[in-house]
Amino acid sequence: MADHPASTRIRTAVVGTGGIVTGAHLPAIAAHLDELELVAAVDIDQDRLDAFHTTATAIDGIGPVTGHTDLATMLETERPQLVLLGTPPSLHHQQARAALTAGAWVWAEKPLCLTLAEFDDITAAEGPAGTGPYAAVVAQHRYGSGTTHARRLLTTGELGTPRVAHCQTTWYRNTDYYAVDWRGRWATEGGGPTMGHGIHQTDLLLHLLGDWTEIRALAGRLVHDIESEDVSTALVRFAGGTIATVVNSVLSPHEVSRIRIDCDDATVELTHLYGHTNNDWTYTPRPGIDDTRVTNWRTNPDDTPSSHAAQLAGIIHAYRTGTRPPGSGPDARRTIEFNAALYKAAFTGRPVHAGDITPDDPYYTAMHGNHPDWAPATTEEQQ
Numbered sequence: 455m456a457d458h459p460a461s462t463r464i465r466t467a468v469v470g471t472g473g474i475v476t477g478a479h480l481p482a483i484a485a486h487l488d489e490l491e492l493v494a495a496v497d498i499d500q501d502r503l504d505a506f507h508t509t510a511t512a513i514d515g516i517g518p519v520t521g522h523t524d525l526a527t528m529l530e531t532e533r534p535q536l537v538l539l540g541t542p543p544s545l546h547h548q549q550a551r552a553a554l555t556a557g558a559w560v561w562a563e564k565p566l567c568l569t570l571a572e573f574d575d576i577t578a579a580e581g582p583a584g585t586g587p588y589a590a591v592v593a594q595h596r597y598g599s600g601t602t603h604a605r606r607l608l609t610t611g612e613l614g615t616p617r618v619a620h621c622q623t624t625w626y627r628n629t630d631y632y633a634v635d636w637r638g639r640w641a642t643e644g645g646g647p648t649m650g651h652g653i654h655q656t657d658l659l660l661h662l663l664g665d666w667t668e669i670r671a672l673a674g675r676l677v678h679d680i681e682s683e684d685v686s687t688a689l690v691r692f693a694g695g696t697i698a699t700v701v702n703s704v705l706s707p708h709e710v711s712r713i714r715i716d717c718d719d720a721t722v723e724l725t726h727l728y729g730h731t732n733n734d735w736t737y738t739p740r741p742g743i744d745d746t747r748v749t750n751w752r753t754n755p756d757d758t759p760s761s762h763a764a765q766l767a768g769i770i771h772a773y774r775t776g777t778r779p780p781g782s783g784p785d786a787r788r789t790i791e792f793n794a795a796l797y798k799a800a801f802t803g804r805p806v807h808a809g810d811i812t813p814d815d816p817y818y819t820a821m822h823g824n825h826p827d828w829a830p831a832t833t834e835e836q837q
C-alpha cells in the first residue's frame with residue numbers, strides 16, 4: 455500500500471468471475487494493490503461470484519468486494535474507474551461499451567471483440583485523446599522482459615534486417631473443451647484457434663515485426679464438430695519485407711507456442727506454451743559475429759515473465775497519465791484486422807492486403823464473411 459492511500463487507488467471491478475479472472479486477473483490485481491482497489495465483481499452465476507469472493511478476500515490487502523449479478527447496476531452503484539472483462543468473447547463488445555459510457559477504462563480479455571465492426575464501435579465510445587477512458591485488450595505475451603529486449607534488438611537493427619519468420623500456436627483441445635456452449639461458434643467465440651488461441655502469438659509477431667501488408671491462407675475443420683476452423687495456416691508479407699508463416703491449431707498433441715525470426719545477423723527464437731521468461735528466448739548468431747555483440751543479445755538485466763500483471767502495470771500507468779494504453783487503438787485493431795484478413799484469404803482463396811476490409815466488406819461484420827461453406831446456415835443458428 456506504499457504509493458496511494460485507499461482514497462486515491464483506482465476503483466477497480468471485474469466482470470465474469472470464471473477461470474481467467476480468478477486465475478490471472480485476480481493475481482494481477484493483487485500484484486498492484488498499491489495502485490488498485492478491487493471494489494466489485496460481477497457474474498450472472500451466484501455460485502461463481504461467491505467462490506470468487508472467498509478467494510479474493512483471502513488475499514492480504516483485498517477488502518470486501520461487493521458482488522453483483524448485473525453489470526449496469528454495478529456500474530451505477532460502484533462507479534468503478536477501471537473495469538476488467540473476463541466474460542465469454544461475445545459479451546465484450548457491449549460490456550466494454552457500457553463501461554466506457556459510464557466513464558470507466560476497460561481492460562478486456564482477448565479477443566476484445568468478434569469483428570472489426572465491433573472494434574470500431576468500441577473505440578468510438580472511448581473518451582477524448584489525453585483523458586480517455588480507453589479500452590485495451592489483454593495480450594500478456596507482449597509483456598515481460600524477454601519481449602521488450604527482443605523488440606528493442608529487432609527495431610534498432612541490432613540483429614540485422616528480419617527476413618523470414620515462423621509463428622506457431624500448435625495446441626491440443628479435446629471434445630470436452632468444445633462442449634462449453636460458447637466455444638467453436640462464430641457468434642460467441644468469433645472463430646477457432648485463429649481468434650481464440652493463436653491470437654496471442656500472431657499479436658506478438660506483429661508487435662515484433664510491425665505492419666503486415668499481405669496474407670494468403672488456408673483453414674480447415676479437420677477434427678472437431680464445430681462451426682469455425684480447428685486449424686489455419688497463413689503466408690504473410692510485412693511492410694519491412696519479412697515473409698512469415700503462421701500456424702494456428704488445436705489438433706496438435708505436442709503443444710508448443712513458437713516464434714522464430716531469422717535476421718541477417720542472428721536468429722531469435724521464443725519457445726514456450728502459455729507464458730515466457732528470459733530463458734525461453736534464444737539468439738543464434740550467423741558465423742563471424744563478434745562475441746561481445748552475442749553476449750549483449752543474450753544478456754537481459756531484467757527478468758520479468760510475461761503475465762497479466764506485467765501488462766496491467768502499463769494500463770495503470772496509462773490511466774495515471776491519461777494516455778492511450780498499450781493494447782488499444784490502432785495497435786489492437788491491427789491484430790483483429792490480421793485475423794479478418796486471414797479468414798477472408800482462406801475462405802476466398804485469394805490474397806488479402808492490409809486496408810482491403812472496409813465497412814462494406816462482409817468480413818468487416820463477421821469473421822466468416824457469410825461464406826456459404828463457413829457461415830452458419832440460418833440466421834437462427836447464428837443466435
Ligand SMILES: NC(=O)c1ccc[n+]([C@@H]2O[C@H](COP(=O)([O-])OP(=O)(O)OC[C@H]3O[C@@H](n4cnc5c(N)ncnc54)[C@H](O)[C@@H]3O)[C@@H](O)[C@H]2O)c1
Nearest residue numbers: 470471472473474496497498499502540541542543563564
Ligand atoms: N489471456 C489468456 O491467456 C486467456 C486464457 C483463457 C481464457 N481467456 C479469455 O477469457 C475469457 C473468459 O474465458 P474463461 O475461460 O475464463 O471462461 P469461464 O467460462 O471460465 O468464465 C466466464 C465467466 O463469465 C460469466 N458470465 C457469463 N455471462 C456473463 C454476463 N452477462 N455478465 C457477467 N458474467 C457473465 C460466467 O458465469 C463465467 O463465470 C474469454 O474471452 C477467453 O478467450 C484468456
